[in-house]
Amino acid sequence: MTAKELRKKEAEAPTHVERSEQCPVFVPPVDIRESVSDVVLLADMPGVDENNVDVDLEGDVLTIRGHGEETTPQGHSLNYREYRSGNYERSFTLSRDIDREAVTAVMKNGVLRLTLPKAKEAQPKRITVKAG
Amino acid sequence: MMWQVPGGTYWNPFGELARVNREMSRLADAFRGVQGIDAGDFPAASMWTNEDQTLMTVELPDVNPEELDITVKDTVLTLRGKREEEALGENEKYIRQERGTGSFVRSFSLPHRVDSEKVSAEYRNGILYLTLPRRDMDKPRKIAVKADTA
The missing domain is CATH 2.60.40.790 (Immunoglobulin-like)
Structure with missing residues (x-):
């Protein structure tokens, strides 16, 4: 992984949409892992606590938004700044086999963990074969 | 310009290409550095x-x-x-992995x-x-x- 990939990326607004916020919006890097029973999404959002994160599910589109804490201290002069604080936003399209009612979200150490359980119908069933 | 071939009698054109490539990326890094906001190192x-x-x-x-x-x-x-890196469970696989470890x-x-x-x-x-x-x-x-x- 190169250093460039480790940097925060600024979110692109969809074409013909202008942002109304003053602060920058970043795309959080995510890991998505799938098992037989659920899909887990991990998103890095440093500076965001559990009260400043929103997870919305509209139709098939899951959107995560985080409001980052402003870290600029008062009464100090800036020596250098390698990152900016700002908001985070990213959307994902869900497949139909997710149990929407059972989605859970946990925020810890600047990482959002979403657990998206698969619907019972979508989970593989083992069929035992009996000897005739 | 003289080709310098350390420890070899034959000139290796690919070695020279690699050197030019290194110089170019060094130059590019220097330009990135002066832009100020990101030095590109982890953690920021x-x-x-x-x-x-x-x-x-x-x-x-x-x-x-x-x-x-x-x-x-x-x-x-x-x-x-x-x-x-969190270990994957049994039958678990990555669909997307963007977070560095x-x-x-x-x-x-x-x-x-x-x-x-x-x-x-x-x-x-x-x-x-x-x-x-x-x-x-x-x-x-x-x-x-x-x-x-x-």
């Missing part, structure tokens, strides 16, 4: 100073604060740590010497906040100028 940090102290914030999501190793020697602060070490040059007894560090919401007080003897002193009334 910002630093502020006033007369009494230096404050630093470091973006470090998903790190165990107990495993962070912060040392200050003279005017150099060194930060070591590790971002662990592994060890990191980074040193920062501070604008003054630090009273290492009074350094404090706090880890909150994936950001490390460091307070590095100046040593008393390094604090700036106001020098009064007397008017020569004679």
Whole structure:
């Protein structure tokens, strides 16, 4: 992984949409892992606590938004700044086999963990074969 | 321009290409460096100073604060740590993996010497906040100028 990939990326607004916020919006890097029973999404959002994160599910589109804490201290002069604080936003399209009612979200150490359980119908069933 | 072939009698055109490539990327890095906002290193940090102290914030999501190793020697602060990769469960697979993992070490040059007894560090919401007080003897002193009334 190169250093460039480790940097925060600024979110692109969809074409013909202008942002109304003053602060920058970043795309959080995510890991998505799938098992037989659920899909887990991990998103890095440093500076965001559990009260400043929103997870919305509209139709098939899951959107995560985080409001980052402003870290600029008062009464100090800036020596250098390698990152900016700002908001985070990213959307994902869900497949139909997710149990929407059972989605859970946990925020810890600047990482959002979403657990998206698969619907019972979508989970593989083992069929035992009996000897005739 | 003379081709320099260390330890070989034949000129290797690919070696020369590699050298040009290295030079070019070094040049590109130098240009990126002057743009200021991102030095491209992990973790990204910002630093502020006033007369009494230096404050630093470091973006470090998903790190165990107990495993962070912060040392200050003279005017150099060194930060070591590790971002662990969570092991995959049975039958679990990655669909997307964008978050980096592994060890990191980074040193920062501070604008003054630090009273290492009074350094404090706090880890909150994936950001490390460091307070590095100046040593008393390094604090700036106001020098009064007397008017020569004679």
